[in-house]
Amino acid sequence: MEYCIDKEIKTIILNRDMNSIEPKWVLVYRLITDSIESLSHLKELRSADTIISVSYITVPLLFFRKLGLLKKQISFIWEGFFLHNQKFFSLFKKLFRHLFRQNDALLVYSQFERDLYSQSFNINISNIHYIPLVFEPKPQEILFNQYTKKADWDKIPDEFYFSGGYSHRDYATLIEVFRTIDATLVICYSGMNTEIQSIDIPANVILLHDVSREDFAELVRRSKACLLLIKSNSGAAGQLFVIEVMYNNKIIIASSTDILKEMITHRENGFIVNDPILEIPLIIKDIEEGVADVYTMKRKAKETILSVNCKRNYNHHLNQAFRTVTKYHN
Incomplete structure (x- = not known):
């Protein structure tokens, strides 16, 4: 416009x-x-x-x-x-x-x-x-979405990993990954992600759905890192989520789709995974133990969005x- x-x-x-x-x-x-x-x-x-x-x-x-x-x-x-x-x-x-x-x-x-x-x-x-x-939000600008639910911050720990969005998300695999990880995962999904309803949710996974845009953005900002798993290599790639994460100086761990690989260079401004079950626990271990150069990756992530988007x-x-x-x- x-x-x-x-x-x-x-x-x-x-x-x-x-x-x-x-x-x-x-x-x-x-x-x-x-x-x-x-x-x-x-x-x-x-x-x-x-x-x-x-x-x-x-x-x-x-x-x-x-x-x-x-x-x-x-x-x-x-x-x-x-x-x-x-x-x-x-x-x-x-x-x-x-x-x-x-x-x-x-x-x-x-x-x-x-x-x-x-x-x-x-x-x-x-x-x-x-x-x-x-993606060039103005200071204090609240981006629109139709949802008004508020996150219950009292139930969310200070340290957590975050994933969110609707289109083509592979939350089933992501939840399976966190069964083996001693860390909290918060997922903010749409009520239309109906497959979640049939999954046995482990204690370290917190589910939120249809929360307000400002709370969604705050979840991104408070997280240690964000994750995005996509069901297949198609046009639905979660680009807006990745852009918001990288703009906010956060680490993104994402599926190896062709679209996401245009945005993310592995271990330079984020992580790309081919085998989530095997690779994500190792990446999170590197983040937790300070092996990964998180500061440099966050800086390069923000620079990518400022120059491209x-x-x-x-x-x-x-x-x-x-x-x-x-x-x-x-």
Whole structure:
């Protein structure tokens, strides 16, 4: 939004509901209502040469162009495309074949996804652009989420390890790891992580769910280190969690996925694990005994986020995408 304001780009907000985690039927319903709402803005949309659209509202807009409701020569910049479930890849391959054009651009949040979607959907790699997720919180700023529950700090010890978030988390393996570790693990999960309900929780694992954003951030800040295990090597990689952890000068111990390896260099600004059961106890032992150079790793973690996940870098990459599509309008 700030980019559009700086560039004096007209903005249309279809939905002010900022809830980030919802059941799939709610997301589908919201997409339908947003699609209907966008029809009331056809006059404004028709006047554009380039439309930046965020998330899956782009799909109905591409259909509108295909049906002639929008100018045929309009270019789309689809920001924030990601597809976690490979069972939908064949569907999106057909959608891109029929709806995506040479004068369009796809914006993704990792180089891994750039290569993956180019190969999977037969899109020219020059039409897919990497842009970084931006994390530049203002002093005392409270980032939004829909949850209001407060953490019971009296039940949380002074020293603990922390993991949190919803998408694609492998909490079952993480809990299994901490059965063998003499340390406290606090997990802040979503009520939609239903697999946790069937797990026998050991005494050194504390479960919280759907806590407020400010308490989630405080858990990151108070922790000795943070852990992120991901179920598979897909688009759902917990990037925002890793960015917040590293920004707050905390050690991150994370799964060896292609996306996370773009952010974390093993034993330089964090830890990457291939075998969590075997490796995490050894890493935590190194942290507890002071073997790992924690101070240097924390400093480099913060430096990574300040240089990569900043508005200046985001603007640079988005400008490149703009140049790609606007050359077709000259």
